[in-house]
Amino acid sequence: MEQLISLLDSTIRVSTPLVLAALAGLFSERSGVVDIGLEGKMLTAAFASAAVAYATGNPWLGLLAGMFAATMLSMLHALVSVTYNGNQLISGMAVNTIASGITPVLGLAWFQQGGNSPQLDDVARFHEINLPFADSIANVPVIGQIYSGLLSGHCILVYLAFLVVLPLVTWTVYCSRFGLRLRAVGENPHAADTAGISVVRIRYLALLCNGMLCGMAGTFLSVYQTGSFIKEMTAGKGFLALAALIFGKWRPTYAVMGCLLFAFADAVQIRLEGVPLPFIGEIPSQFIQVIPYVLTVLLLAGFVGRAVAPKAIGIPFVKSR
Amino acid sequence: MKFGQPSTLPRWAQLTILPALNLLAALLVTGVVTWVIGENPLECLKILVHGALGYGEGIGYTLFYTTDFIFTGLAVAAAFHAGLFNIGGEGQAYLAGLGITLTVFAFDKVLPFWILMPLCMLAAMAFGAAWAYIPAWLQARRGSHIVVTTIMFNFISYSLMLYLIGHQLIEPGSQNPTTREFGQNAWMPAMQNILAGIGISIPSTPLNGTFFLALIACVLFYLVVWHSRWGYELRTVGTNEHAARYAGMNVTKIIILAMCASGALSGLASVNELLGSTHRMNVLFTNGIGFVGVAVALMGRNHPVGIILSALLFGALTQGGLDLSFAKPMITREMVLLIEGLVILFCGGLENLFEPILASFFKRGK
Numbered sequence: 001m002e003q004l005i006s007l008l009d010s011t012i013r014v015s016t017p018l019v020l021a022a023l024a025g026l027f028s029e030r031s032g033v034v035d036i037g038l039e040g041k042m043l044t045a046a047f048a049s050a051a052v053a054y055a056t057g058n059p060w061l062g063l064l065a066g067m068f069a070a071t072m073l074s075m076l077h078a079l080v081s082v083t084y085n086g087n088q089l090i091s092g093m094a095v096n097t098i099a100s101g102i103t104p105v106l107g108l109a110w111f112q113q114g115g116n117s118p119q120l121d122d123v124a125r126f127h128e129i130n131l132p133f134a135d136s137i138a139n140v141p142v143i144g145q146i147y148s149g150l151l152s153g154h155c156i157l158v159y160l161a162f163l164v165v166l167p168l169v170t171w172t173v174y175c176s177r178f179g180l181r182l183r184a185v186g187e188n189p190h191a192a193d194t195a196g197i198s199v200v201r202i203r204y205l206a207l208l209c210n211g212m213l214c215g216m217a218g219t220f221l222s223v224y225q226t227g228s229f230i231k232e233m234t235a236g237k238g239f240l241a242l243a244a245l246i247f248g249k250w251r252p253t254y255a256v257m258g259c260l261l262f263a264f265a266d267a268v269q270i271r272l273e274g275v276p277l278p279f280i281g282e283i284p285s286q287f288i289q290v291i292p293y294v295l296t297v298l299l300l301a302g303f304v305g306r307a308v309a310p311k312a313i314g315i316p317f318v319k320s321r
Numbered sequence: 322m323k324f325g326q327p328s329t330l331p332r333w334a335q336l337t338i339l340p341a342l343n344l345l346a347a348l349l350v351t352g353v354v355t356w357v358i359g360e361n362p363l364e365c366l367k368i369l370v371h372g373a374l375g376y377g378e379g380i381g382y383t384l385f386y387t388t389d390f391i392f393t394g395l396a397v398a399a400a401f402h403a404g405l406f407n408i409g410g411e412g413q414a415y416l417a418g419l420g421i422t423l424t425v426f427a428f429d430k431v432l433p434f435w436i437l438m439p440l441c442m443l444a445a446m447a448f449g450a451a452w453a454y455i456p457a458w459l460q461a462r463r464g465s466h467i468v469v470t471t472i473m474f475n476f477i478s479y480s481l482m483l484y485l486i487g488h489q490l491i492e493p494g495s496q497n498p499t500t501r502e503f504g505q506n507a508w509m510p511a512m513q514n515i516l517a518g519i520g521i522s523i524p525s526t527p528l529n530g531t532f533f534l535a536l537i538a539c540v541l542f543y544l545v546v547w548h549s550r551w552g553y554e555l556r557t558v559g560t561n562e563h564a565a566r567y568a569g570m571n572v573t574k575i576i577i578l579a580m581c582a583s584g585a586l587s588g589l590a591s592v593n594e595l596l597g598s599t600h601r602m603n604v605l606f607t608n609g610i611g612f613v614g615v616a617v618a619l620m621g622r623n624h625p626v627g628i629i630l631s632a633l634l635f636g637a638l639t640q641g642g643l644d645l646s647f648a649k650p651m652i653t654r655e656m657v658l659l660i661e662g663l664v665i666l667f668c669g670g671l672e673n674l675f676e677p678i679l680a681s682f683f684k685r686g687k
Contacts, residue, residue, distance in 0.1 A: 302463055
């Protein structure tokens with residue numbers, strides 16, 4: 001039981017940046033703009049938030065800075081793919097490469113620690129929050145264990161992601177006027193345009209949401225998880241989030257379940273490191289790391305279910321005259 | 322997905338002014354960043370140029386990196402011509418390294434250089450092509466998007482190779498995840514040795530015979546893409562898939578072949594790295610060369626001549642950037658990544674930024 005709870009506990013922790021980034025990608029891709037730049041935006045946000053949190057000693061200002069930096073890159077992506085009708089994939093790749101380049105360059109110049117940021121002080125970091133009564137009922141079987149072991153003791157961003165962002169995104173996409181327009185623009189921009197919806201405006205707004213969520217994801221990594229910025233610290237998480245988004249067929253709840261699944265695989269892998277299993281022996285960690293990517297490939301190919309992308313994805317919208 | 326919309330610019334301007342303008346924009350932004358971190362951009366540029374082209378060793382390293390980038394650039398361009406964006410050059414080159422290593426391990430005790438070397442090249446191309454074949458097949462037959470699949474395949478290749486190098490191919494007793502050194506009969510002759518044979522002495526660098534192979538590949542690329550039936554089909558599929566299908570071309574086959582050619586070309590970059598320089602396989606020896614290929618192909622406008630020039634540029638940036646990071650402790654070699662990203666941005670994403678301005682300029686001139 002205790003093993004299981006700690007496993008699920010780390011699943012939630014590992015999944016949080018994935019959830020935020022996947023939901024970020026959801027906005028962009030549902031509006032018809034491919035976003036392979038999640039990785040770069042998270043990395044930039046991780047850097048900006050760590051730098052500002054270090055300078056001001058305030059994690060919330062760090063969060064703001066992270067969201068601002070990621071939004072700037074989102075706007076760049078929007079400028080290329082919406083205003084200039086450029087290739088969205090190439091733009092996303094440019095975002096990633098620019099992020100990998102600029103973060104260590106600025107990092108070295110500002111902190112002189114080989115491109116990383118210094119370790120943040122305790123006040124400058126987000127901390128685990130203990131929910132009320134978590135300690136007192138920790139010994140109650142099952143309920144107490146779940147409450148204090150699994151639900152309590154996470155960083156504020158975790159609660160924000162699961163209790164605020166996820167419902168909000170689901171509501172926005174499916175129940176709000178903006179969400180309807182978002183989906184319309186992503187499926188058939190010409191029809192949406194005929195109905196008087198500004199495709200450009202909706203796509204810019206979508207990328208604005210995208211940037212803010214990416215910023216939260218990046219901030220989680222540097223200002224909470226490691227407590228400092230480390231070169232290339234996203235290490236493919238942006239692509240993993242993209243995989244989860246596809247895995248969830250571009251729907252918020254399913255995408256989040258994809259993130260939880262991938263995070264669970266990750267948590268299991270960390271625990272299995274060097275532990276021989278009965279009959280099979282020791283499983284190399286790489287075998288588990290590879291699962292999300294293989295699953296995504298299989299899903300895209302239609303071998304396990306079918307992932308159908310928003311119809312207008314990747315196609316620049318040129319208003320017919 | 323379309324690349325390079327028909328342009329209204331004269332061809333010469335498209336091939337000279339436009340890339341130059343894009344490069345200038347990228348360098349300008351980098352210059353501003355350099356200035357922000359408190360260095361003098363012009364001084365840095367001077368150190369960079371000197372580091373890349375100012376002395377014999379620097380030139381050798383520059384051309385060594387150029388060789389890598391020519392192959393990966395051609396690889397990306399081959400797929401671009403068929404309308405495909407192959408972002409998986411990194412994984413394909415990585416897998417090609419496996420092909421090379423397995424071949425060398427099997428035969429470097431028995432076969433002489435003249436048989437082993439071509440065999441290794443074939444193995445590199447075959448493994449690279451095979452790793453590209455799966456995404457290509459999935460795209461052509463199952464309709465899964467090639468970009469996402471190749472991204473996933475990059476990650477799958479990392480895991481696979483980390484496992485293989487770390488657990489299976491590792492040199493016994495070694496602490497580092499690296500294979501044993503290849504036998505000397507599997508070493509690509511170094512340039513200093515080749516040139517010494519005809520009486521020219523140059524400083525010792527990793528530059529090797531693969532450089533000539535890269536130039537030959539450029540010529541072949543030109544002949545195949547613009548002067549062969551298959552190249553015509555390739556470009557037709559890239560321009561208009563429906564028209565190609567209507568004209569009776571086998572689109573599936575062409576997509577798969579284009580990706581395989583792309584993977585094989587990426588694979589040859591590993592020949593340069595492994596057989597030409599390190600003579601053993603390390604973890605992550607590819608070090609991003611597959612991604613540089615995208616920038617090279619975009620800037621070179623998918624033409625071999627352009628690719629050679631932009632590969633040279635990126636080779637010089639890589640080598641000069643290293644020298645710069647030694648000379649200036651405040652500047653890291655990731656500065657080159659920033660330039661690379663900006664080049665991708667201006668040449669690829671923002672290709673419609675300068676073109677209308679230039680086009681109107683040319684129209685007025687008439």
